[in-house]
Amino acid sequence: MPANRQVLFASRPRGWVSEDNFRLVESPLPVAAEGQVLVRNHWLSLDPYMRGRMDAGKSYAKGAELGQVMVGGTAGEVLESKSPKFKTGDMVAGALGWQEYGAAEAAALTRIDTSLAPASYYLGILGMPGVTAWMGLLEIAQPKEGETVVVSAAAGAVGGAAGQIARIKGCRAVGIAGGKAKCDYVTGELGFDACVDYKAGRLQADLQAAAPNGIDVCFENVGGELFDTVLARMNPFSRIALCGLVSQYNLTRPYALKNLRSVLVNRIRMQGFIVADRFDSWPRAKAELAEWLKAGKLKCRESIAQGLENAPRAFIGMLKGENLGKQLVKLV
Amino acid sequence: MPANRQVLFASRPRGWVSEDNFRLVESPLPVAAEGQVLVRNHWLSLDPYMRGRMDAGKSYAKGAELGQVMVGGTAGEVLESKSPKFKTGDMVAGALGWQEYGAAEAAALTRIDTSLAPASYYLGILGMPGVTAWMGLLEIAQPKEGETVVVSAAAGAVGGAAGQIARIKGCRAVGIAGGKAKCDYVTGELGFDACVDYKAGRLQADLQAAAPNGIDVCFENVGGELFDTVLARMNPFSRIALCGLVSQYNLTRPYALKNLRSVLVNRIRMQGFIVADRFDSWPRAKAELAEWLKAGKLKCRESIAQGLENAPRAFIGMLKGENLGKQLVKLV
Numbered sequence: 001m002p003a004n005r006q007v008l009f010a011s012r013p014r015g016w017v018s019e020d021n022f023r024l025v026e027s028p029l030p031v032a033a034e035g036q037v038l039v040r041n042h043w044l045s046l047d048p049y050m051r052g053r054m055d056a057g058k059s060y061a062k063g064a065e066l067g068q069v070m071v072g073g074t075a076g077e078v079l080e081s082k083s084p085k086f087k088t089g090d091m092v093a094g095a096l097g098w099q100e101y102g103a104a105e106a107a108a109l110t111r112i113d114t115s116l117a118p119a120s121y122y123l124g125i126l127g128m129p130g131v132t133a134w135m136g137l138l139e140i141a142q143p144k145e146g147e148t149v150v151v152s153a154a155a156g157a158v159g160g161a162a163g164q165i166a167r168i169k170g171c172r173a174v175g176i177a178g179g180k181a182k183c184d185y186v187t188g189e190l191g192f193d194a195c196v197d198y199k200a201g202r203l204q205a206d207l208q209a210a211a212p213n214g215i216d217v218c219f220e221n222v223g224g225e226l227f228d229t230v231l232a233r234m235n236p237f238s239r240i241a242l243c244g245l246v247s248q249y250n251l252t253r254p255y256a257l258k259n260l261r262s263v264l265v266n267r268i269r270m271q272g273f274i275v276a277d278r279f280d281s282w283p284r285a286k287a288e289l290a291e292w293l294k295a296g297k298l299k300c301r302e303s304i305a306q307g308l309e310n311a312p313r314a315f316i317g318m319l320k321g322e323n324l325g326k327q328l329v330k331l332v
Numbered sequence: 333m334p335a336n337r338q339v340l341f342a343s344r345p346r347g348w349v350s351e352d353n354f355r356l357v358e359s360p361l362p363v364a365a366e367g368q369v370l371v372r373n374h375w376l377s378l379d380p381y382m383r384g385r386m387d388a389g390k391s392y393a394k395g396a397e398l399g400q401v402m403v404g405g406t407a408g409e410v411l412e413s414k415s416p417k418f419k420t421g422d423m424v425a426g427a428l429g430w431q432e433y434g435a436a437e438a439a440a441l442t443r444i445d446t447s448l449a450p451a452s453y454y455l456g457i458l459g460m461p462g463v464t465a466w467m468g469l470l471e472i473a474q475p476k477e478g479e480t481v482v483v484s485a486a487a488g489a490v491g492g493a494a495g496q497i498a499r500i501k502g503c504r505a506v507g508i509a510g511g512k513a514k515c516d517y518v519t520g521e522l523g524f525d526a527c528v529d530y531k532a533g534r535l536q537a538d539l540q541a542a543a544p545n546g547i548d549v550c551f552e553n554v555g556g557e558l559f560d561t562v563l564a565r566m567n568p569f570s571r572i573a574l575c576g577l578v579s580q581y582n583l584t585r586p587y588a589l590k591n592l593r594s595v596l597v598n599r600i601r602m603q604g605f606i607v608a609d610r611f612d613s614w615p616r617a618k619a620e621l622a623e624w625l626k627a628g629k630l631k632c633r634e635s636i637a638q639g640l641e642n643a644p645r646a647f648i649g650m651l652k653g654e655n656l657g658k659q660l661v662k663l664v
Contacts (some may be wrong), residue, residue, distance in 0.1 A: 003546075052597075075457055097622075127547045138545045195611055223592065234388060242595055242596050243596075244596070245592070245593055245596055248593065254590060254592070254593060256588030256589055256590050257588055257589040257590075257592050258588050258589075260555065260586075260589050261555075261575070261577055261580065262587060263604040264574050264575075264576070264604040265384075265604070266604065267603070267604045267605055267606055267609060268603070268604050269601065269602075269603040269604075270595060270601075270603070271595075271597040271599070271600070271601040271602070272595040272597070272598065272600050272601075273599055274599055277599060325571060
């Protein structure tokens with residue numbers, strides 16, 4: 001009988017998270033109780049929100065528990081089912097955490113259709129990141145046809161989807177990403193109208209060139225000076241969907257925002273949101289994302305780390321912006 | 333024939349506005365053209381937004397023009413009417429600016445009912461400031477019964493109204509004001525549940541004591557460190573109506589906001605608004621305000637400067653928070 005390798009949350013980071021904050025252990029395989037399902041995880045999803053869970057401070061969800069398995073989304077195969085909802089061999093998505101096997105209530109798992117897309121897509125474009133992009137853009141920011149939508153971290157899983165959905169809705173999609181390779185991916189492969197390389201050091205001028213009519217919608221994943229610069233270019237009655245502040249999560253002293261006045265002067269509506277707050281919207285979001293994917297209107301790439309032991313390093317790399325598209329760990 | 337004394341916008345302030353930025357002049361009386369009305373202004377309204385109009389930068393309205401009469405709301409008596417809409421002796425409110433007489437299109441004036449309230453009230457609780465409070469609270473922030481509403485500049489015309497409307501809607505109203513006299517007015521006369529004196533130097537602790545269940549709605553008039561402190565105490569799914577940033581208008585280097593992350597973590601909806609954007613709502617707002625005033629549910633005070641020549645000093649005093657309630661200049 002195989003052991004279950006797990007990554008535990010070993011210590012709380014101060015400032016930048018490091019590999020020392022995690023610990024790889026081996027445990028006995030979990031046992032599925034009545035109503036539960038035992039799953040072998042094929043894929044682990046790595047997402048920026050996990051960094052927030054590692055902080056002691058108040059956040060939108062209960063923090064990760066020291067000494068416990070790190071939280072995280074997973075996709076895998078049912079090994080044993082004690083629920084009528086699933087049978088052995090079914091492929092399911094859930095949140096079984098940073099481990100190779102997990103047992104969970106059947107109700108906490110979703111069957112996935114691998115004839116439509118690879119299992120890993122259900123952790124990306126057809127899963128939480130895709131739904132986040134859909135919800136933040138369509139329900140929070142509500143762009144109108146012809147408007148200019150700026151998306152930061154545009155080469156990431158959420159940002160890449162948000163800009164493509166903006167294009168589907170008839171908007172001008174302008175990405176912001178770090179480096180030429182990412183920008184080429186954002187415009188060439190994802191089809192954004194323009195992408196600003198914030199590492200080029202001309203953010204203000206390049207943003208002005210890419211969004212000559214100002215910015216009507218900002219889908220914000222990054223924060224910091226980058227967001228402050230966008231804020232100064234927002235149009236009257238524009239909207240900001242505040243999805244993440246990844247540039248800030250590892251700082252002990254966060255960036256202080258200079259351009260709040262733009263919110264007043266331009267009557268901006270800025271709204272923070274969390275995809276888990278609106279579960280009612282998930283089925284519609286997933287259905288539309290699947291339809292667009294089938295129709296070839298949504299593209300995505302994956303950055304794949306091999307083996308659970310490499311999850312911490314890949315997680316840190318993602319927070320530093322080293323990934324292109326959805327960051328995953330392949331477990332089998 | 334009398335002269336028309338006027339205050340012109342003489343020079344653009346850098347940092348704090350001073351009396352030198354204005355110039356008192358005498359001009360011939362204006363003449364009402366066909367369709368226009370000549371008004372003798374009894375009251376001039378002084379409002380924080382005027383400081384924004386004195387800046388060269390982009391703001392929500394066209395700036396004041398150098399060398400022209402300062403913009404401002406007025407209430408007064410019709411001296412001559414070349415419109416069927418008004419007759420001599422009618423009392424009207426309008427935006428005739430910092431001058432003793434003005435001529436305007438009849439459509440730009442509103443008849444006021446001095447049997448219901450003094451003419452000056454139509455520049456305060458029954459006018460733009462009252463409607464601003466109504467709109468920001470009820471249309472933008474949308475508090476629910478039992479929620480905690482924090483209002484900054486609570487002893488001012490807009491803040492005082494906003495907190496009283498919050499009380500009418502069954503909310504806990506917590507004011508923030510500078511000094512014990514103002515706080516006594518806010519709780520004793522306006523009936524707020526609590527008022528925090530930000531000059532006492534214990535803002536964080538006092539705010540926690542006054543809003544022990546956190547803050548569900550912030551009606552923000554001030555900005556700066558005060559707003560930052562409020563932001564850190566906002567509840568999940570709370571709302572911020574961003575009405576003004578009076579602490580910032582005279583600064584060349586604005587305060588930088590540290591607690592943006594609260595917007596994300598607490599899924600806050602923050603929205604800037606300008607009362608002039610939603611003229612459709614004015615009739616309903618005015619009707620409700622008048623009804624509440626008649627029923628004794630709304631109280632207000634006025635700070636009155638005598639004579640147009642004292643308008644610049646009173647304006648600067650208001651920006652420094654020297655007034656209690658609505659700041660007016662009595663012109664006759």
